[in-house]
Amino acid sequence: MKPAMKILIAALSGPAVQGTIGEFVARLTEGLRASDHQVDVFQLPAAQSAEALLEHAYAARFLDVGAEADRLLTIGTACHVLQHPAKICVVPGCDSGLDLAIQAAESREHRYICAALATAFSRSRLVLVDSTSKVALGHLGVKAASLLEVPNWESEHLERGLK
Amino acid sequence: MKIAVVNSGVPFVWGGAEHLADALTRRLREFGHDAHLIRIPFQWAPSQEVLRHILACRLMRLEDYDLVIPLKFPAYFLRHDNKVLWLLHQFRQVYDLWDLSFRDSHPKRDDLEMKRLVTQADNTYLPEAKKIYANSHVTADRLKQFNGLDAEILYPPVFEPESFYAGDYGDYIFCPSRINSTKRQQLLVDAMAHCRTPVRLVLAGVPEGPDEEKRIREQIARLGVSNRVEFLPRFILEAQKIELLAKALAVAYVPYDEDSYGYVALEAYLARRPVITCKDSGGILILVKDGETGRVVEPIPQEIGSAFDRLYGNRNEARAQGNAGWDLVESMEITWENVVRRLTGSG
Numbered sequence: 001m002k003p004a005m006k007i008l009i010a011a012l013s014g015p016a017v018q019g020t021i022g023e024f025v026a027r028l029t030e031g032l033r034a035s036d037h038q039v040d041v042f043q044l045p046a047a048q049s050a051e052a053l054l055e056h057a058y059a060a061r062f063l064d065v066g067a068e069a070d071r072l073l074t075i076g077t078a079c080h081v082l083q084h085p086a087k088i089c090v091v092p093g094c095d096s097g098l099d100l101a102i103q104a105a106e107s108r109e110h111r112y113i114c115a116a117l118a119t120a121f122s123r124s125r126l127v128l129v130d131s132t133s134k135v136a137l138g139h140l141g142v143k144a145a146s147l148l149e150v151p152n153w154e155s156e157h158l159e160r161g162l163k
Numbered sequence: 164m165k166i167a168v169v170n171s172g173v174p175f176v177w178g179g180a181e182h183l184a185d186a187l188t189r190r191l192r193e194f195g196h197d198a199h200l201i202r203i204p205f206q207w208a209p210s211q212e213v214l215r216h217i218l219a220c221r222l223m224r225l226e227d228y229d230l231v232i233p234l235k236f237p238a239y240f241l242r243h244d245n246k247v248l249w250l251l252h253q254f255r256q257v258y259d260l261w262d263l264s265f266r267d268s269h270p271k272r273d274d275l276e277m278k279r280l281v282t283q284a285d286n287t288y289l290p291e292a293k294k295i296y297a298n299s300h301v302t303a304d305r306l307k308q309f310n311g312l313d314a315e316i317l318y319p320p321v322f323e324p325e326s327f328y329a330g331d332y333g334d335y336i337f338c339p340s341r342i343n344s345t346k347r348q349q350l351l352v353d354a355m356a357h358c359r360t361p362v363r364l365v366l367a368g369v370p371e372g373p374d375e376e377k378r379i380r381e382q383i384a385r386l387g388v389s390n391r392v393e394f395l396p397r398f399i400l401e402a403q404k405i406e407l408l409a410k411a412l413a414v415a416y417v418p419y420d421e422d423s424y425g426y427v428a429l430e431a432y433l434a435r436r437p438v439i440t441c442k443d444s445g446g447i448l449i450l451v452k453d454g455e456t457g458r459v460v461e462p463i464p465q466e467i468g469s470a471f472d473r474l475y476g477n478r479n480e481a482r483a484q485g486n487a488g489w490d491l492v493e494s495m496e497i498t499w500e501n502v503v504r505r506l507t508g509s510g
Contacts, residue, residue, distance in 0.1 A: 013201055042202045
């Protein structure tokens with residue numbers, strides 16, 4: 001692993017994801033810092049409706065995370081829409097954004113979110129999914145060439161994206 | 164209550180607002196609330212970026228919360244029906260810093276358009292808040308002057324007030340602060356050359372550049388006070404700072420015209436130490452009362468040195484003023500309990 005990178009994490013935050021994504025981000029941050037990386041964490045609000053999810057996707061498109069980070073890790077939908085030349089998308093099975101997109105099938109929001117995710121993934125270096133989120137992405141018809149299914153995306157597989 | 168604390172910041176830039184957002188979220192949880200931190204990335208150059216970030220924040224809605232507490236521009240544009248703003252920063256570049264930014268050049272059309280739109284966005288969306296608190300009278304005055312909006316003052320407490328304690332009153336004046344010319348540590352070193360007692364000075368903090376450290380070192384050598392001035396030009400751990408505070412004779416903090424009171428005086432009072440400051444030091448003057456909780460003197464080395472000598476010769480006065488400082492912080496309710504109560508409207 002390249003030493004002492006600047007790693008930016010953008011993850012969903014809120015009551016619905018606190019015990020899942022929140023704990024994962026805390027462990028991940030601790031692990032990366034223990035490996036001497038400089039880590040900064042941003043928390044974007046988790047949407048509670050498909051309409052809000054679409055608005056948050058638009059918002060993420062407008063946000064600029066700057067050029068200082070060597071890597072951007074996005075955790076949860078619609079954080080993946082953030083732009084960075086070395087982006088790694090982590091799609092956990094507990095991603096409430098994916099569930100909202102599936103529930104909104106056939107709607108305008110559903111189509112736009114699927115398109116936004118497909119674009120976001122096509123512009124990322126790596127997409128890490130677990131078996132649950134892989135099925136969800138299959139339901140949504142979202143494909144990604146860089147998709148990597150890992151049994152435990154908290155582990156060494158992440159390092160592939162950090163090299 | 165389900166509460167979102169909303170902040171914005173430039174990636175990898177970590178300052179007082181970030182620490183305050185973390186501390187507030189933690190304290191809200193301690194008081195039984197289900198609190199979550201939202202932190203939005205922000206870039207403020209070029210001008211168009213500012214407008215894109217306003218738009219991004221405006222697009223986001225917080226649906227799963229009973230209360231939203233934004234702290235800064237542009238995070239306070241997020242949509243929610245029950246927003247209580249604790250204002251730390253507006254986008255000062257279009258307000259009080261505007262003339263300073265264009266002292267040597269003329270604003271371009273994009274700059275003027277940004278100024279107009281930021282002001283319009285503030286005027287339109289800030290009144291959405293059910294209540295606006297400001298972290299200092301300077302922030303509140305600025306909001307009134309440029310946007311015509313009223314804010315109530317809510318002073319931020321020290322992050323971990325429970326950690327501070329009072330020890331014996333020692334033989335040194337302690338100044339914990341970043342080392343730079345506006346903090347004016349050079350005045351304190353100059354003052355040592357005028358002291359007639361064996362009082363010592365301990366300066367501790369991170370220099371803002373190699374020149375700052377060199378400047379102080381050379382001054383100490385030039386004045387021949389190296390046996391009475393201890394210079395620690397580095398980051399000191401919180402535990403070390405707390406111990407140095409607890410055993411000091413007094414604390415000196417003499418910045419030039421600061422906005423807020425800063426944490427130095429608050430921390431000194433939590434350790435029951437008197438504070439020496441200057442008449443032109445700004446926000447700290449709401450905490451330091453001359454002859455009661457410390458000394459407020461002219462920014463002249465002789466006067467500062469004389470204040471050092473007086474406390475050295477009279478430990479009982481140092482103790483009385485330090486205790487009065489502690490009482491003052493209590494009476495002003497600069498506590499997390501008060502912050503949580505007022506922000507959540509629970510009493």
